[in-house]
Amino acid sequence: MAGVSQASAFFLPSGRRLDESPAQTVYLKAMSIPREQQQGLVGRLTDLCGGAYTPQQRRKYFISGPQWAGAYEGHALFHAPTREPVSFEEVIRHLGEIGIPYWTTHDSDVIATDVLLTDRQWEVVGAISRALEQNGVKCSMVTCETFHHPVFAGSAAAEAPEVREYAAKRLRNTVEIGHELGAQFAVYWPGTLGYMVQGAIEETQTLRWFADGLNAACERDIEVAQQKGRPTLKHCLEAKPFEPQAQIILPTSDAMMAFIGSGLLTHPEMVGLNPEYLHELMWGGAVRAVLARALLAGKLWHFDINDGYPLKHDVDLGVGLVNPLDWLNVLVLLRTHGYEGPFNLDYKPPRTTSNYGVWKVSFPTAVDRFITLWEIAGEVAEDSVLNEATAALKAGGGATGGDLQSIVEANKELLSLHELISHRIFQILIGQHKGRTFSV
Ligand code: GCO
Ligand code: MN
Numbered sequence: 001m002a003g004v005s006q007a008s009a010f011f012l013p014s015g016r017r018l019d020e021s022p023a024q025t026v027y028l029k030a031m032s033i034p035r036e037q038q039q040g041l042v043g044r045l046t047d048l049c050g051g052a053y054t055p056q057q058r059r060k061y062f063i064s065g066p067q068w069a070g071a072y073e074g075h076a077l078f079h080a081p082t083r084e085p086v087s088f089e090e091v092i093r094h095l096g097e098i099g100i101p102y103w104t105t106h107d108s109d110v111i112a113t114d115v116l117l118t119d120r121q122w123e124v125v126g127a128i129s130r131a132l133e134q135n136g137v138k139c140s141m142v143t144c145e146t147f148h149h150p151v152f153a154g155s156a157a158a159e160a161p162e163v164r165e166y167a168a169k170r171l172r173n174t175v176e177i178g179h180e181l182g183a184q185f186a187v188y189w190p191g192t193l194g195y196m197v198q199g200a201i202e203e204t205q206t207l208r209w210f211a212d213g214l215n216a217a218c219e220r221d222i223e224v225a226q227q228k229g230r231p232t233l234k235h236c237l238e239a240k241p242f243e244p245q246a247q248i249i250l251p252t253s254d255a256m257m258a259f260i261g262s263g264l265l266t267h268p269e270m271v272g273l274n275p276e277y278l279h280e281l282m283w284g285g286a287v288r289a290v291l292a293r294a295l296l297a298g299k300l301w302h303f304d305i306n307d308g309y310p311l312k313h314d315v316d317l318g319v320g321l322v323n324p325l326d327w328l329n330v331l332v333l334l335r336t337h338g339y340e341g342p343f344n345l346d347y348k349p350p351r352t353t354s355n356y357g358v359w360k361v362s363f364p365t366a367v368d369r370f371i372t373l374w375e376i377a378g379e380v381a382e383d384s385v386l387n388e389a390t391a392a393l394k395a396g397g398g399a400t401g402g403d404l405q406s407i408v409e410a411n412k413e414l415l416s417l418h419e420l421i422s423h424r425i426f427q428i429l430i431g432q433h434k435g436r437t438f439s440v
């Protein structure tokens with residue numbers, strides 16, 4: 001029917017187009033889609049969405065895909081897995097095909113815990129290097145899992161010295177693996193560093209022990225970097241305000257910064273931050289302000305990108321699906337301050353997404369939303385309305401009297417620009433600055 005655009009038409013699984021009319025919609029709803037046609041439908045509708053970048057375009061950005069995100073099977077405390085296991089070879093191959101140039105991993109994502117710290121781990125590391133090489137993907141970051149295994153029930157900074165000794169070995173080993181894989185960053189999310197029940201943990205002692213582990217990692221890094229003629233890694237702390245413990249000893253990026261400056265670290269200059277967007281929303285923080293504080297301290301080195309809801313738990317949704325306007329503003333801040341670190345896609349494809357959907361829908365669309373928001377942030381930075389409004393606010397009304405009333409009066413009309421700026425950013429987000437209008 002004339003007037004029905006490609007984009008708004010309904011399609012039958014056969015590919016035949018149905019025009020939008022109530023009767024036909026009912027027909028479409030009533031018709032089941034056989035399993036063997038479902039991937040075709042999802043794939044076709046994904047392609048119909050348009051707006052996808054090419055793998056070459058995607059590779060221009062410092063974006064990394066975590067092994068644990070690609071291989072996440074949809075399990076949680078109340079949730080059985082909904083997806084099949086995926087090997088690192090498969091994850092790396094998909095990242096290469098999509099055009100995600102970097103891969104990140106926990107030590108135990110790819111090497112079984114009982115193989116870690118044995119000679120056999122180097123066979124796995126060799127296989128990883130080959131997979132990376134074959135697929136044109138690089139390892140940018142390694143992270144040490146110190147939360148999942150029962151040995152870390154009382155955290156990596158537990159009372160028993162043998163637990164802390166084991167944790168230090170794992171941390172040093174992760175640094176070695178990182179150098180072997182060519183990584184530039186190591187990330188530490190302390191996980192169980194906290195408590196469920198009160199009184200058993202002495203916080204100052206726990207923090208000293210936690211620092212011992214990080215010091216061991218930094219000291220080993222200095223040795224290995226020297227042996228290999230490589231720069232040392234950037235060691236990045238990641239905070240999360242709750243989960244998996246009820247109370248967390250280092251719950252926010254600001255707490256992490258205070259810890260870096262506490263005097264407990266032997267190499268505070270080697271340690272910075274890996275904030276995660278959602279983790280700061282979880283405590284009710286303004287993510288942009290969190291990042292601004294880290295930028296000022298020179299500690300914003302790595303950034304986990306995802307989305308979710310304030311004051312709720314760690315749903316790790318794909319970037320931009322919940323808070324696109326806030327995300328745009330975050331990226332404006334990072335662009336205008338020359339942030340050049342990685343954007344790590346630390347999200348969890350929802351358990352309603354299939355193994356096919358993870359690579360057809362979840363990863364490519366997350367990357368493309370990020371790139372789009374990053375490019376829109378560039379438009380915000382260059383927008384003439386915004387630049388003139390901002391400059392006017394900074395110039396002020398030029399009160400000369402010096403008395404309070406004349407200062408208030410001089411800026412009174414200018415301050416309406418705050419709301420106008422916010423409106424303009426919304427317009428840029430939805431493309432109205434380029435003439436997108438609706439006939440109403
Ligand atoms: C989470 C955390 C982790 C960490 C990872 C790297 O949400 O559970 O963000 O995904 O980023 O453990 O240290
Ligand atoms: Mn994270």
Ligand code: MN
Pocket residue numbers: 276278279314316
């Ligand atoms: Mn998270």
